[in-house]
Amino acid sequence: MKWFKIWLMSYLNYISADLSKPWREMPENKTDDLSFVENYQPKKVKHLRILLHGPVGAGKSSFINSVISCLQGRINCNRAFTDATSGSSFTTQYKSHKIKTENSASSCPFVFNDTMGLEERNNHGVHVEDIKLAMKGHVRENYMFDPESPLSEGDEGYNPCPTLDDKVHILVFVVDAGKLSLMDDKVVKKMKDVRRAASDLGIPQLAILTKIDEACPTAKTNVQDVYKNKCLKEQVDMFSQLVGLQLSCIFLVKNYGSEVFTNDDIDTMILNTLRQIINYGEDFLDNLEQN
Numbered sequence: 708m709k710w711f712k713i714w715l716m717s718y719l720n721y722i723s724a725d726l727s728k729p730w731r732e733m734p735e736n737k738t739d740d741l742s743f744v745e746n747y748q749p750k751k752v753k754h755l756r757i758l759l760h761g762p763v764g765a766g767k768s769s770f771i772n773s774v775i776s777c778l779q780g781r782i783n784c785n786r787a788f789t790d791a792t793s794g795s796s797f798t799t800q801y802k803s804h805k806i807k808t809e810n811s812a813s814s815c816p817f818v819f820n821d822t823m824g825l826e827e828r829n830n831h832g833v834h835v836e837d838i839k840l841a842m843k844g845h846v847r848e849n850y851m852f853d854p855e856s857p858l859s860e861g862d863e864g865y866n867p868c869p870t871l872d873d874k875v876h877i878l879v880f881v882v883d884a885g886k887l888s889l890m891d892d893k894v895v896k897k898m899k900d901v902r903r904a905a906s907d908l909g910i911p912q913l914a915i916l917t918k919i920d921e922a923c924p925t926a927k928t929n930v931q932d933v934y935k936n937k938c939l940k941e942q943v944d945m946f947s948q949l950v951g952l953q954l955s956c957i958f959l960v961k962n963y964g965s966e967v968f969t970n971d972d973i974d975t976m977i978l979n980t981l982r983q984i985i986n987y988g989e990d991f992l993d994n995l996e997q998n
């Protein structure tokens with residue numbers, strides 16, 4: 708019992724101690740990133756298409772709502788419907804989420820496609836083949852995903868002649884930072900398959916680890932401390948090894964959920980991540996120009 712107490716105390720000390728320096732520098736506030744996002748204009752397409760992909764309940768719809776909240780300056784929790792009871796996938800339709808800002812009548816020049824969540828059971832959640840088709844631009848707007856059979860050529864929801872606008876320009880994995888160690892092998896395999904398909908198409912990939920407020924008991928979610936937290940760093944390392952993504956492509960985020968007002972720390976995390984997403988997507992479009 709005595710040794711258990713000593714072990715527990717040293718473990719708690721270990722997880723509650725922050726690194727002396729953050730392993731990634733974050734901006735002091737949201738000003739630069741907000742202005743970058745507000746002034747962003749894609750060079751080659753009307754909208755930069757961002758595909759969010761990951762397990763059910765990871766926070767994909769919440770991330771879209773959080774971006775809307777940051778840009779509108781007020782909490783918006785219903786545009787991309789979230790599911791607080793998440794057991795099975797709530798998002799079943801392939802839908803482009805356009806975002807309007809407070810000051811502009813037109814929508815932002817980027818869109819999010821939220822997919823039906825990945826599930827470990829066969830015939831549940833989105834089919835990996837459907838994600839591959841979506842990346843190539845073959846999935847039409849409002850197509851209802853069918854977990855039992857992937858879309859095929861000749862189906863009504865199949866777009867045989869996608870334009871560059873229809874294609875995905877950046878793939879974003881969204882995973883719950885607190886559930887990495889519990890993630891089923893089959894889900895990891897599905898994510899790796901999707902990653903490989905994206906790489907074959909030259910589409911860059913990035914990951915967001917969400918729910919950092921729940922993942923580590925001692926994590927402080929103010930923006931300057933998030934990247935000092937040892938436990939969160941371990942989750943980032945773990946995800947990097949699981950899926951094979953570089954550390955520089957993995958971002959920590961707390962989505963808006965129970966808040967009634969937006970705040971600077973959450974805005975900074977969300978907008979900084981969005982800025983990286985946009986930069987990676989633009990790199991993809993730039994490289995196409997060179998080919």
Ligand SMILES: Nc1nc2c(ncn2[C@@H]2O[C@H](COP(=O)(O)OP(=O)(O)O)[C@@H](O)[C@H]2O)c(=O)[nH]1
Nearest residue numbers: 763764765766767768769789790791918961962
């Ligand atoms: N505490 C916390 N809850 C979150 C966060 N992101 C999402 N959630 C909650 O997790 C649940 C599932 O989120 P949802 O966006 O529907 O997941 P999706 O299936 O990936 O679209 C909802 O109840 C959200 O409010 C987060 O960063 N922190």
Ligand SMILES: [Mg+2]
Nearest residue numbers: 767768788798
């Ligand atoms: Mg969803």
